[in-house]
Amino acid sequence: EVRLVESGGGLVRAGGSLRLSCAASGFPFDEFFVGWFRQAPGKEREGVAIISSSYGTTYYPKSVKGRFTVSSDSAKNMVYLKMDSLHPEDTAVYYCVANEIDEILGGQELQEANYAYWGQGTQVTVSS
DSSP, X not given: OOEEEEEOOEEEETTOXXXXXXXXXXXXXXXXXXXXXXXXXXXXXXXXXXXETTTTEEEOOTTTBTTEEEEEETTTTEXXXXXXXXXXXXXXXXXEEEEEGGGSOTTOTTOGGGOOEEOOOEEEEEEO
């Protein structure tokens, strides 16, 4: 059974930093894309960071590139999201996601429909 358990959310002031963690289990970690999506109130889910630990590749949208950093530890089956220079617009529920690399076409790594496995989410609130 695939399990993704997030931790590390909370309240932070604008300009601050936060690190999220995701404990993954139940699948071959190195054969999967793993990472993070978020959903703000009234908005669609948005892919914010994806990583392939086996290929060493990462993917970010323009909205977070240069501020967010995704990393993984394949020995511990952990995924991390370091968020710097946070803005109030980053306020959202952040979800850990995973899916087999072979099932995702190039250029579609940040598309919600490509991820079958989701964690329960962790709230991040950035105050102004």
